[in-house]
Amino acid sequence: MHDPLLAVEHDIPPDLRQGLEILLSQSADPQVAVRRLETFCARYPSEFQQIAYSPFGLQALVAVFSASDFLSEELLQHPVWLLGLLHAGWLHRGRTREEIDAELADWLLSGSSPSPALRMAEFRRKQILRILLRDVLGFGALPEITEELSNLADSLLDAAYGRIRAELAQKYGLPRLADGNECGYSILALGKLGGRELNYSSDIDLMFVYEGPGNTDGLQPISNQEFFKKISNQLTDLMGTYTAEGMIYRVDLRLRPDGRLGEVCLSMDAAKNYYDTRARDWELQMLIKARTAAGDKEPGRQLLEWVQPKIYSTTLDFSHIESMSETRERLNEKLSSRRRATGIDVKLARGGIRDIEFLVQCLQRLHGGRETWIRNSSTLLALVRLRDKDLLSDSEYSRLASAYQYLRHLEHRLQFAADRQTHLLPEKLEEQALVARRMPPGLLGGQSTPEALLMTLNAHLEHVQEIYERVIHAQQTMYYTHTPAQPPPGGVSVETLPEPSGPDAAPSSNLIRFLDQKAPGFAGSVARARLGRSLSAFEHFLERVIKRDEWLGALNDDAVLSGYLLDLFAHSPYFAEQLMRQPEYFEEIRTMRLRGRSTTAFAEILPLLEDAVEMRRFFLRQMFRLQVESICLQVPIFETLERTSALADAAIAAAYRLAVLQTAGETAAPGSKMMVIALGRLGMQEFDLASDADLLFVLPDEDLPELHFWTRVAEKIVSILSSYTGDGTMFAVDTRLCPNGKGGALVQTESTYHEYFAKTAEAWEGVAYMKTRAVAGDVERATAFLADLQKVDWRRYGQSGRSKQQLRHMRMRIEKELSEDNPLKTAVGGYYDIDFSLMYLRLRGAGLFFKVLNTPARIEVLEQMGHLDPNDAHFLKNAATFYRAVDHGLRLISGHTEGSLPNSEWQLQMLTKLVRRWVPEHLCDQPLGLELLQIQGRTREYFERLFGEGRG
Secondary structure, three states: OOOHHHHHHHHHHHHHHHHHHHHHHHHHHHHHHHHHHHHHHHHHHHHEEEEEEEEOOHHHHHHHHHOHHHHHHHHHHHHHHHHHHHHOOEEEOOOOOOHHHHHHHHHHHHHOOOOOOHHHHHHHHHHHHHHHHHOOOOOOOOOHHHHHHHHHHHHHHHHHHHHHHHHHHHHHEEEEOOOOOOEEEEEEEEHHOOOOOOOOOOOOOEEEEOOOOOOOOOOOOEEEHHHHHHHHHHHHHHHHHHOOOOOOOOOOOOOOHHHHHHHOOEEEEHHHHHHHHHOOHHHHHHHOOOOEEEEOOOHHHHHHHEEEEEEHOOOOHHHHHHHHHHHHHHHHHHHHOOOOOOOOOOOOOOOOHHHHHHHHHHHHHHHHHOHHHHHHOOOHHHHHHHHHOOOOOOHHHHHHHHHHHHHHHHHHHHHOOOOOOOOOOOOOHHHHHHHHHHHHHHOOOOOOOOHHHHHHHHHHHHHHHHHHHHHHHHHHHHHHHOOOOOOOOOOOHHOOOOOOOOOOOOOOOOHHHHHHHHHHHHHHHHHHOOOHHHHHHHHHHHHHHHOOHHHHHOOOOOHHHHHHHHHHHHHOOHHHHHHHHOHHHHHHHHHHHHHOOOOHHHHHHHHHHHOOHHHHHHHHHHHHHHHHHHHHOOOOOOHHHHHHHHHHHHHHHHHHHHHHHHHOOOOOOOOOOOHHHHHHHOOOOOOOOOOOEEEEEEEEEHHHHHHHHHHHHHHHHHHHHOOEEEEEEOOOOOOOOOHHHOOOEEEEHHHHHHHHHOOOOOOHHHHHOOOOOOEEEHHHHHHHHHHHHHHHHHHOOOOOHHHHHHHHHHHHHEEEOOOOOOOHHOOOOOHHHHHHHHHHHHHHOOOOOOOOOOOOHHHHHHOOOOOOOHHHHHHHHHHHHHHHHHHHHHHHHHOOOOOOOOOOOHHHHHHHHHHOOOOOOOHHHOOOOHHHHHHHHHHHHHHHHOOOOOOO
């Protein structure tokens, strides 16, 4: 592009040049904008200066010159239009009908042209300039823009009508009814104008109605019918008169009673008779958008109020839907037969604007008899209200509303370029590119390219088609499901149909009703399910399933499989959301149904994966499978935790191998191995969903020269395991339990650990290391290292008995400082009472070392050694199972660790149902909160007996 400012360089102040250059470079059509700017500056240097220094003046100039050919010509003829707009500050807010009326009245009085059509066409274009700038510069949302366009049309119609009526009344007198009152006349708007959703270059669909028979009271009286026929014809001609500023509006009267063959205007009685006896179904449907746009309000209001019961169904009569669908097909056939040009018609294509409007009207007609809230002429507002009444799911609403706004924005860009009524996307790539650059960037994901334009357009069309077909079938299913074998005349009364109620009412969305035809067996299972707040996630997942015939067939034919799926959605909102985002995880449920519990050898498979992405995806998928088994197969809680721990072990070992390979690419890998040791829940093989992994990285003393290398390896291990990606994260890693905590090095030598525990470590640290095991690296050496470390700890604390007082003190401190944060674990009688008790008994019992000991195994060993009374051992096993089950259930519900019972009643009910799957019956025969209080009390009683004075 040549320098856009060379031709007018002397007219552009230096402080404007850079900003103008940027605006031009970012405009939709820089070269055309430059040429027009040069012309404007040459013609109007003074006006340019005023515009340039007004707020948003340069943006407005460049926007018009880039977006619209016909408005660019207007601006080159009428620069004062933009100046007046900027000075009045009308870019930042919409103008009301009253404000437009007042400005139009002044405009018509001040003009010098004798032609009212020309003045009105000029006024329309001046207002279109203002509305387009609000649109393109982002000052007005789509509903605001279409309402302003509609207000403009209403104002021009009313002004034209007032002028014509005054002229005819002067000649013929005022029209009178038989009672002497003046006869009213209404101009009804239909279609987009009726819905206040007018385009920049729409036809306006009108219908004219007057109150009744009579005559005018002038010297040359004529009938009311003739008077209003003259008004209607002259109004239509005036609006459609072609002027130097184009037409005001093209008027389409084909939607009036009897169409082209009908009277141009009808009396109230004639209109009522037509809609009562001869109107076709689609003619009633199009009255959903009807409103009085100009003229007298009363006749139009009376007619539309009278016809309401005929528009909106008070019975579940499926013929309304069938009629609507047939109309849609006829339009598509008409389009195909007449279309010579090729390209996508954003209005009439399958999935286009017309389909969305028809779909909305279909639901309004079917349900508007009992739900008056959904009676609304605006498509977007009607979508909101249909969702509010659960006639559209959240997903259906979101997709339809997004598609409608995208298509309307695209339609506007096609029309305001040349003020042409077109809905056809051009085929040439360079023309598509121009349209793409004119679109709001956010609608194309920030990529204003023809590829992004088409990809987004096709996606929206496909979504609308899918929902259209689904909703039609869903309403059909609803009709045939609820209709008796011999319905009474007029259909089935809505009042006779039972309505589900309560939070657990069976779902009845379009999507789920659609299953009745495609998968009736599965639909029956869904109807009996109680998904509650997981229903939305289930419907999102179902949208994917419906497209997979294999999946849908499996769910329809196998009640156990569908039961597993619904069980998951009913009891785990977290995994319901995950399944919604990753529907391919459904294959894990199918595999579970076929083969039962997983026997996957994680430690054999994970090391074969070549990169961290594959490792992460495998881990997350297997974690999903294990948790589904926990819910659906009611796997005992400690068995689930053992398998989850094995999965985490394998992930750490695989991350170790990958980290060594990546680090060795930078330097030569040493022949020795670092030791990776797990503590805490992973050390005890009680790792769960959303658990952190407490890890230690230990190096043999002789390998100290390689400390830098192994520190790099440890850092990479932590990164691989805990990095958050779009797929999620495996688990967080905590390395603070190493000597000196946060201040300690990430990798430390064996002698550092020995010295620390021999001289510095506190008792609680020593017993914490009793819950350790080797998970990666030199496992054999690490196991021997841990055995030696425990001997050091036992000699320091176990023989002297010092540990009792220190452990009790530590437990009381935790209780005081953290009980409010995590009462299930740290409050009086919480899980820590069990854990500290078992650690103390282990230390006191000569500190025997075991490679692997989870809580039930620790209790069993202590009982066999005589350190635990059999009754106490039995209780502690039950209490530990209860605590772990409650903790596990909370994680399945929320996806993260929780420290207390939920306050929400529905979550508490869900948790209770889960816990009952994993604990003995006698631990769930009363409300969960009461059971917890009793277990806490008895746990604290045992803790006090053990740590009481006089016990060694």
